[in-house]
Amino acid sequence: MKTAELAIDRSGEGARVALSGDLRVGGVEGIYRRLAEVAGPGPVVVDGAGIEGFDTAGAWAIATLRRRLEAEGVAVSIEGLAPERAALLETVEKSLPKAEEAAPRPGGFVGWLGDFGQSVAEGWRTAAELLNLLGAIIVRLAGNLVHPSRLRLTSTVYHMQQAGLNAVPIAALMAFLIGIVLAYMGAVQLRQFGAEIFVVDLIAIAVLRELGILLTAIIVAGRSASAFTASIGSMKMREEIDAMRTLGLDPVQILVVPRTLALLFTLPLLGIIANFAGLLGGLVMAWVELGVSPEMFVVRLSDQIGVWHFLVGIIKAPFFALVIALIGCHHGLRVGGNAESLGKLTSASVVLAIFLVIVLDAIFAIFFATVNV
Numbered sequence: 172m173k174t175a176e177l178a179i180d181r182s183g184e185g186a187r188v189a190l191s192g193d194l195r196v197g198g199v200e201g202i203y204r205r206l207a208e209v210a211g212p213g214p215v216v217v218d219g220a221g222i223e224g225f226d227t228a229g230a231w232a233i234a235t236l237r238r239r240l241e242a243e244g245v246a247v248s249i250e251g252l253a254p255e256r257a258a259l260l261e262t263v264e265k266s267l268p269k270a271e272e273a274a275p276r277p278g279g280f281v282g283w284l285g286d287f288g289q290s291v292a293e294g295w296r297t298a299a300e301l302l303n304l305l306g307a308i309i310v311r312l313a314g315n316l317v318h319p320s321r322l323r324l325t326s327t328v329y330h331m332q333q334a335g336l337n338a339v340p341i342a343a344l345m346a347f348l349i350g351i352v353l354a355y356m357g358a359v360q361l362r363q364f365g366a367e368i369f370v371v372d373l374i375a376i377a378v379l380r381e382l383g384i385l386l387t388a389i390i391v392a393g394r395s396a397s398a399f400t401a402s403i404g405s406m407k408m409r410e411e412i413d414a415m416r417t418l419g420l421d422p423v424q425i426l427v428v429p430r431t432l433a434l435l436f437t438l439p440l441l442g443i444i445a446n447f448a449g450l451l452g453g454l455v456m457a458w459v460e461l462g463v464s465p466e467m468f469v470v471r472l473s474d475q476i477g478v479w480h481f482l483v484g485i486i487k488a489p490f491f492a493l494v495i496a497l498i499g500c501h502h503g504l505r506v507g508g509n510a511e512s513l514g515k516l517t518s519a520s521v522v523l524a525i526f527l528v529i530v531l532d533a534i535f536a537i538f539f540a541t542v543n544v
Contacts, residue, residue: 174198175229177205185213185246188236191221194229206236211245220251230256230263238267297501297523304501305493307423308431315428326429334395334430335437339444341394342387346445349382350374350452358460367461371471374453376480383449384442384484385532388491391438392524396499399430400520403503404513412504427500434492442488446481479544487535491528498524 175198180187188209192198209215217233219225237247252260277285315322357370403426406412412422450472457463463471502520506513 175202177202179205179209185211185215187216187218189218189221190229190233191223193224194222194232195224195226196228198224199228199232203232206232209236209240211240211243214246214248215240217247217249218251219249219256222252222256225256225259227259227263230260233260234264234267237264300505301497301501304423304427304497304504308427308497311421311424311428312432321424323425323429326425327432330430330433331437333398334391334433335441338391338394338437338441342390342441342445343448345386345390346378346383346448347452349386350378350449350454351456353377353382353449354453354456355460358457362461367457367463368467368471370453370457370461370463371468372475374457375450375472375476378449378453379446379476379480380483381532381536383446384488384491385528387441387445388438388488388495388528388532389525391434391441391492392495392528393521395430395434396495396502396520396524397517399496399499400503400506400517401513403500404506404516407504407506408508408510408513422504426503427496430500431493431496434496435489438492438495439485439488442485446484483535483539483544487532490531490535494527494531495524498527 175190175192175194178189178191180189186209190202217236219233222229233249237249240247249257249260311321353374354370357373358367361367361370361373403412406426412426415422415425454465454468457468458465498520502516502523506516
């Protein structure tokens, strides 16, 4: 039996496609490229009188050809098929996924309102999924307390190095420069009133309470949230997470818990390092610009700045770490099977993590102001 062949006759108003030979799974592959050449604008007639072998592979080729042409507005008719082959073609056509017709998008205020509603619904869905993931993490952590052998210590230490130790240079440098900027801007203003010594209070309160830990969390969100999403998302694309579930392994226990613990341990330490770097930057600039000696800076710092200013900043660190880890891992688990989904969700995880860190910091600021801390 000869392989499938296809002849296209365009002598009339439309086109006549003559199929012949073996249109079974072994012979139909050779005509797929020629089928893509069949087009309108006139009607298309598919002649199957010369077909010698026919199965679902051939029926699928004819059915998809008719679906494509009809979607382009071209009329298609099938001729010459034996009754049993026509019945098989009808069965295959019924199994094709139905093409969904996209409703025209309304414009103006109605369109904006629809987009806003979709954004709100997506936000609530994401919030519910994050709460679900948070509950799963808490359950796994409780199980680790009962069965410590389940904790993946090697993975946790590895992520502590990646998310914490490797971020020390950039976090320290950023805080040092922020301290310099605060001292310089404060010096410009306080010199007018002869209150240069109060620059120490300005730097200490700003760095210890807010900027040290907040900017560190933003840097970690940019580094770690994207890294978590990219690494877990790549595994999702390669179906490694599905393979884990098939083997009876828990992806949350293996992938999410170590990353969450790593950030919970390292972000407070990074915050402390950033605080010292910020104070050092402020000390250097106050010494150079205002003539406040390091000894006077340290004495003023110890006399006027209470320990609560330091604790207010450090208390926020674990909450920031939990938010960053949740969003990074959650978006990684949502990645689909293509690179476009991976890139989109990686960018979205960074934006959402930074946004929620700032929102959480504002909530803490209001809370501490309410309780006079």
